Amino acid sequence: MTIVIKTKNLCRYFGDNEETMVKAADQVNIEIEKGEFTAIIGPSGSGKTTVLHLMGGLDNPTSGEVELSGKNIAKMSGGELCDLRRDHIGFIFQSYNLIPVLSAEENIEYIMLLQGVKASERKKRVKEMLELVGLSGLEDRRPGKLSGGQQQRVAIARAMASRPDIILADEPTANLDSKTGIALLDVMKELNEKHDMTFVFSTHDEKIMSRASRLIHMRDGKVELDERK
Amino acid sequence: MQLVQLAFRNLFRNTRRTILTVLLISFSLTALIITDAMMRGMTDLIVKSITETLLGEAQIHKLGFRDNFDIDLFIDDAADLEDSLSNDPTVLAHASRTISGAIISSSYNVTGGMVYGIDADAEADLSRIKIAVESGTYLSGKPNEILIGKTMGELLEIKLGDRIVVTLTEANTGEMTQALFRVSGLLHFGITEIDKNMVFINIDEARKLIRLGEHGAHEIAIRFRNPEDAKNPDLAVFKDHNTESLESLSWLQLNKEVSSIIEMSSYGTLIIGLILFLLASLGVINSMFMSIYERIYEFGVLKAIGTRPLDLGVLIMVESLLIALISCAVGIILALLISEYTSTVGIPLGEMEFSGLAISDRILTQFHISQITELPIYVILLTMVSGLYPAWFASKIIPTEALQRSL
Ligand SMILES: Nc1ncnc2c1ncn2[C@@H]1O[C@H](COP(=O)(O)OP(=O)(O)OP(=O)(O)O)[C@@H](O)[C@H]1O
Numbered sequence A: 001m002t003i004v005i006k007t008k009n010l011c012r013y014f015g016d017n018e019e020t021m022v023k024a025a026d027q028v029n030i031e032i033e034k035g036e037f038t039a040i041i042g043p044s045g046s047g048k049t050t051v052l053h054l055m056g057g058l059d060n061p062t063s064g065e066v067e068l069s070g071k072n073i074a075k076m077s078g079g080e081l082c083d084l085r086r087d088h089i090g091f092i093f094q095s096y097n098l099i100p101v102l103s104a105e106e107n108i109e110y111i112m113l114l115q116g117v118k119a120s121e122r123k124k125r126v127k128e129m130l131e132l133v134g135l136s137g138l139e140d141r142r143p144g145k146l147s148g149g150q151q152q153r154v155a156i157a158r159a160m161a162s163r164p165d166i167i168l169a170d171e172p173t174a175n176l177d178s179k180t181g182i183a184l185l186d187v188m189k190e191l192n193e194k195h196d197m198t199f200v201f202s203t204h205d206e207k208i209m210s211r212a213s214r215l216i217h218m219r220d221g222k223v224e225l226d227e228r229k
Numbered sequence B: 001m002q003l004v005q006l007a008f009r010n011l012f013r014n015t016r017r018t019i020l021t022v023l024l025i026s027f028s029l030t031a032l033i034i035t036d037a038m039m040r041g042m043t044d045l046i047v048k049s050i051t052e053t054l055l056g057e058a059q060i061h062k063l064g065f066r067d068n069f070d071i072d073l074f075i076d077d078a079a080d081l082e083d084s085l086s087n088d089p090t091v092l093a094h095a096s097r098t099i100s101g102a103i104i105s106s107s108y109n110v111t112g113g114m115v116y117g118i119d120a121d122a123e124a125d126l127s128r129i130k131i132a133v134e135s136g137t138y139l140s141g142k143p144n145e146i147l148i149g150k151t152m153g154e155l156l157e158i159k160l161g162d163r164i165v166v167t168l169t170e171a172n173t174g175e176m177t178q179a180l181f182r183v184s185g186l187l188h189f190g191i192t193e194i195d196k197n198m199v200f201i202n203i204d205e206a207r208k209l210i211r212l213g214e215h216g217a218h219e220i221a222i223r224f225r226n227p228e229d230a231k232n233p234d235l236a237v238f239k240d241h242n243t244e245s246l247e248s249l250s251w252l253q254l255n256k257e258v259s260s261i262i263e264m265s266s267y268g269t270l271i272i273g274l275i276l277f278l279l280a281s282l283g284v285i286n287s288m289f290m291s292i293y294e295r296i297y298e299f300g301v302l303k304a305i306g307t308r309p310l311d312l313g314v315l316i317m318v319e320s321l322l323i324a325l326i327s328c329a330v331g332i333i334l335a336l337l338i339s340e341y342t343s344t345v346g347i348p349l350g351e352m353e354f355s356g357l358a359i360s361d362r363i364l365t366q367f368h369i370s371q372i373t374e375l376p377i378y379v380i381l382l383t384m385v386s387g388l389y390p391a392w393f394a395s396k397i398i399p400t401e402a403l404q405r406s407l
């Protein structure tokens, strides 16, 4: 089995004062294997966002390491980290993922443009992705004219289109009603199964977490339980 | 990439703010262009008032004459000099003059003044003497004609046709000589110094009276085809006629006071420009920051998915550039519309005499190509410089922090 992301004794503390210091991530050791569909769950403030950001190289750990496909990202410069995120990691956030002045199609193209993908290839992938997330026909709409669920699907399509090793999603369904949330998760699940895309996402929602093949329970910055179904 | 397109669309996210920013910058540019046009109009007015009244754009004298108008320091062969000026393609008009101090007396009063012997025909193309004739007639070459300033006329209590006696000194000998004239015209220049002190007679008569010989003159006044030539020291008029005994000077050298006033007025434009620019640039910085603050979360996402910091900075710079370009277009159009009016109808001033110059009651603004080429470039540069700080700020946004902002 290939390991996509591995964290070693990962710690992220906020504040310098011993007493008031918050341990948002505390000795976190997680290995994510290729093709896994993992949910990080836990109460508010347990460190889900912190861990996802550390895994994606958005934040620097206080101590410990993150390895992405065997490479230690702590040793990377800002520019390298930026390119790493562009080429190897897909991000989906809770909401407002899209550039409001670009159409769905242009949003999906965005990372590919940064990557320097050829125009013909971009068009091909955009079409393919819109089909995968079930939004064919809506390519010219701007985010303001799409529903919350549709916007999140465009965000998934954008992440997928850049062909990352892994997609990190921080509460992608939190701003959606439960039905739309489940539908979105089904899209992710399908991409995971049919295209072998690795997903790590965080959630509060019981119905959503039940669809994951692996659950990482967090509390006070620590991994409390790591269960595979 | 389509950075320009993205920047362009971003401008229309908050159309009202963009319009306000554009108006601020374009009004500044308009104000700057109109100020410049007004200063040019004013300068032109002053220059014309000086050069066209009596001075001309250049003058040739015997060296030393200007120091205290010594009647003995005259040009012996003015005719020869005038011939060469006639052949000079840069010269539009030229005229010889004699200048001497005199005592002027009527049956009621006596006053001191300057007697100018002038070539009536040549002077018509060169100075405003002919135009200044308010009553009576201009010189025609007949004997005993004299033109007198209106103010002097009032002092002497004379009217047209009255007799006056002019007492002069002969050149070289210093002997006194007297002549009788009949007032043929009264002059009104609107310039106290001239209206009060000067009288004009035919040059041939003057030459005989003060014994300058057939071709003698104290002064040759010159006007150029292109008035700007007065500023060119390499011109033949200045090069050829500055000799051991002659000096040929432009009006700028002859009237140092006014040329320094004109120089100072260009600082005025500069200061107004700086203030306008400062205000406009604060406006740009403010508006760019507002637009960045609104988009911090978005920039956080853009950075998280791999946009380089530099690209975000460049995006803000392109947005600033677009604002600057639109503003310049608006500002130029506005300025052209306004100057359409101010350059024909003028800006009213009220009559005034300014350091011995009569200035007409309004300023006609003057267009110059630099107003739509140079000034907008300064505006664009300034807007870009103002955009630097916001751009730097945007490029420094830290994604994790930006993403934690509650919306
Ligand atoms: N920039 C920060 N400065 C100080 N404390 C922080 C910062 N970011 C996070 N924390 C703290 O770290 C802890 C973990 O936060 P984190 O956002 O990872 O939790 P979470 O599990 O994502 O919570 P939620 O479910 O509410 O999103 C919290 O106690 C939070 O207050």
Ligand SMILES: [Mg+2]
Binding pocket: A048, A049, A050, A170
């Ligand atoms: Mg969170």
